[in-house]
Amino acid sequence: MGLSTALHAARQGRTVQVLEAGGIGEGASGLNGGQVIPGLKYDPEWLVEHFGKERGEALVNFAASTADAVFDLIRDENLAVPFTRNGWIQAAHTETALTAAANRDRQxxxxxxxxxxxxxxxxxAMTGA
Incomplete structure (x- = not known):
């Protein structure tokens, strides 16, 4: 978040400096595993129900666009970041989780x-697991 903030501020002509308290990417669970996973914890229908049509839809659209924003940034800034876009699997290890996954898929x-x-x-077949 700090790097993104610095980038956007620099694009607006501000002078920025990024200070990192730990190692680069330290504590960033997605970065640790190399994942760029779009979405939020909550499903689209929940977001619309709890935030109303306008704000809920804005959150849904934001969630749907997050991975594209990362890869667009890599391309637009010409960053030397190797990547492969091949989707992600969200495992369902119980019947309750499977029901939730089916509902998420439908939405x-x-x-x-x-x-x-x-x-x-x-x-x-895809993972060998």
Whole structure:
């Protein structure tokens, strides 16, 4: 967040300096594993229900665009960052989690998102797990 803030401030003509308390990326769980995962903890219908149509939809649209924003930044800033965009798997380890995943799949699919609810066999074939 600090680097993004500094970049946007610099683009506005401000002088910026970034200070890091620890090692670069330290404590950033996504960076530790190299993931860029779009989305929020809450599903689209929950966001609209709790924040209203206008704000809820704005949050949904933001969540849907976060990964694209990262990869667009890499491209636009010509950063030497190797990456592969090949999706991500959100595992469901209980029946409750599977029901939630099916509901999430339905909601994002209805919004035109490129999502797919995978079977245990499909996940095993893709991951070897």
């Amino acid at each position: 994002w699919r209805a919004r035109g998102a490129d999502v797919e609810l995978l079977s245990q066999a499909e996940i095993a």
